[in-house]
Amino acid sequence: MKTETADVDTRASPTTLLQKEVAYYRQLSSRLGKDLVRAQHLLDSANLEIRGHESRRLLERELSLVAATAISLPALCNRIADSVIEHTLCSRVLVLAEDEPGSQVFRVLEAAGASTSELPQEITLARVPTFAFANSARRHPSTATETLKRLGEILGLPSVMWSYDTETGFAILMATAPGPAVAEFDADDEDAANVALERLVDGVWRLRSRQRHETALSAPTASTQTASIAAPSAGMLAIDLGTPTITEADIVSELQRGGHIAEVAVLERRDEEFVIFVSPSWSKGFRLLRKFRNTGTRTFKDVMRLLRFVRDTWGYRGSLTVYTPDALAANGLISVAQSFEHDRTEEQAA
Amino acid sequence: MTLARNSATTRGIWSTRATRIAADSDIVTAYAKGSHTFEIARQAAASVALGVQQPTLIMLFVGGKHAPEEALRGVARVFPDVPVVGGSAAGVISKTGFGYSGLEIGMAAWRRESITPRISFTDDLLHGEYDAGVALGWQARARHPDTSVVVLLYDSVRAEKPKQLHPAGPIVDGFYVGWGPHAPLIVGGGVLTDLNLSDGWIFAHGGVHRHAAIALSFPASVRAETSVLRACQPVSAFMAITRIEGAELFELDGQPALEVVENYMTQPLINAAGQPTRIMTLGNKDDGDRFAPATPNDYTNRLILTANRESKSVILFEPDFSVGAYVQLMANDPALMLSEARRGAQIARQATQSSGGRPLLRLYIDCAGRASVMSGTTDEEAGIVLDELTSGPVPLLGFYSGVEIAPVRGRSRPLDWTGVLTTLIETT
Secondary structure (H helix, E strand, O other): OHHHHHHHHHHOOHHHHHHHHHHHHHHHHHHHHHHHHHHHHHHHHHHHHHHHHHHHHHHHHHHHHHHHHOOOHHHHHHHHHHHHHHHHOOOEEEEEEEOOOOOOEEEEEEEEOOOHHHOOOEEEOOOOOOEEEEOOOOEEOHHHHHHHHHHHHHHOOOEEEEEEOOOOOEEEEEEEOOOOOOOOOOHHHHHHHHHHHHHHHHHHHHHHHHHHHHHHOOOOOOOOOOOOEOOOOOOOOOEEOOOOEEEHHHHHHHHHOOOOEEEEEEEEOOOOOEEEEEEEOOOOOEEEEEOOOOOOEOEEOOHHHHHHHHHHHHOOOOOEEEEOOOOHHHHHHHHHHHHHHHHHHHHHHO | OHHHHHHHHHHHHOOOOOOOHHHHOOEEEEEEEOOOHHHHHHHHHHHHHOOOOOOOEEEEEEEOOOOHHHHHHHHHHHOOOOOEEEEEEOOEEEOOEEEOOOOEEEEEEEOOHHHOOEEEEEOOHHHOHHHHHHHHHHHHHHHOOOOOEEEEEEEOEEEOOOOEEOOHHHHHHHHHHHHOOOOOEEEEEEEOOOOOOOOOOEEEOOEEEOOOEEEEEOOOOEEEEEEEEOOEEEOOOOEEEEEEEOOEEEEEOOEEHHHHHHOOOOOOOEOOOOOEOOOOEEEEEOOOOOOOOOOHHHEEEEEEEEEEOOOOEEEEOOOOOOOOOEEEEEEEOHHHHHHHHHHHHHHHHHHHHOOOOEEEEEEEEEEHHHOHHHHOOOOOHHHHHHHHHOOOOOOEEEEEEOOEEEEEOOEEEEEOOOEEEEEEEEOO
């Protein structure tokens, strides 16, 4: 065979040979290109699968934190809806609740990706499934076909996912516009809707529990802690020298017992990060905010995040003053922050 | 040793010789994320107000899930009389965060009139992109004849069903004609509301406009350093375009274009909704010798927007390929994209360090297709760019775009699947 082929090549003209060679290499490059595209597609699919798992993990973690720390129902619903959109990249999320569990009449508590003014005040559903989804190929379960159609019409998108808690009457509705980045909902997406609903319900029970606790308390809850207060000179901020720091855990715990944050001061550092001082209702003077488990000072790189943290986590609605590192009024704050910053770096170095 | 260094750093944090954004930057940026549009926009503006009390101009990019009018209202609550330019964004990139959920808002505020661009505007793209570009170029020249850099932003989406884009090529060509000789360098991009190319809008003259474009002409004292970050490699032999009408490509080597492209794929190119199931690109090698060794920088790439199964054609992002041109199917190389992102950001940083001028702002116009959810990468390429640039003092604002515009071989032109990293520098 080898000799025959060689003979054929010898007899062909150089042009014919070159044409054959070009055709051969074109075919080869085409085949290699196809293999490359297919291999790339497999890799992309695997990476997207990993990304999907990572997103679900982050969603679950974030929602757990939201449920544990939200101070009010609107804040809870808002943060849950935003987190679901961020981690699933779906188009719209509604948080709904029945007026009375089992009434089948829902009100929209929160809408992300949709304007509440464009949504109906009340949504009445003939059947209320605990879980359902629709895409262009199917509606599941088949008994929820009409419900899914109605929900799709309300949100203006055909692919929707619904998760409902019969005990509390709360529900999560998600809708997506499928495209290159986001696929239509299918059964695999059940986790996201259920996690969001579970954390919502968890947060609702926590809030209700706190409300009951507050009602039960007849006397003011402020502790009688008598800390020494730094005597401020005119215009200086008062520091709680006895307990100059406070952890996030302390705050959450005291808020649950009915306390509130009276004042917040923010101190800007030279590295453009910000630290928070709070003056809580259960003690006097400003205290530096430390992390949940007191592992270091809580710092923020972004004032916007800081604002949201203060507003959403503690429900603080008062004014907030940002002090520069050279503000005279903030000398006491700087001293406290410096001393605890030093502690932290020594701990790290050790 | 470690302790000493850390302690020194700690002391430095509280030094009154602080170099703060508020005191030193001529452009202050802010980033926010959330679904309550008015409040988020107001908070972002309030954050900017910590650094600049009365800006001369605000550049605003708003995620597509927000109501744009609400965003303008939120900004106006803090800055009632400050002009706002910008538009929708499939995602926003900043030093303090980035994302493409559609809930992001990014903002840059100019502190000084002497570095503030002048605004030219058209909302006539629907009646012809070229003519609108001519009008824009003419206006821009009248406002700032000595400008050396123009930032051009336009609404990418002409129609959603069937999906049609406003091509950037005719806008840029028109701009050059409208301007005349000695045209400035143009950088910019097409704005989108989401990764699905659903819609787009532009902020200008206190309102929200569709089918619009704005040109920001900077004073002569401001120049730009631009890096184009690419990621495409050829995966086919050359194929001749044998039939094309505008952006609709019918035949390659005499074969139906859709069949040729799908021959390389494991699934159909478009789904039932007409959306591409995978980003595919055709590349045209720019230099004269198509058989010479090439790098990704030597290609003009055109993404496939959608396909027509009846005519077996594919529709490209831009209408600038013609019969007789040789193209290759291109594939995104994720590893190359990430390494190029790092390299490009490093080059940008070094270039501005040695520029001799005063860097004002980095503007990162990043193709939406480069987001990890689109390109299938394990890391976000925007995150890598930020890794390299966050520690520096120059503020940064970016957005995920439909098409990017940047200078290539001496002339600005539309680019697909690139990241355009521009640093505005005030000449001292």
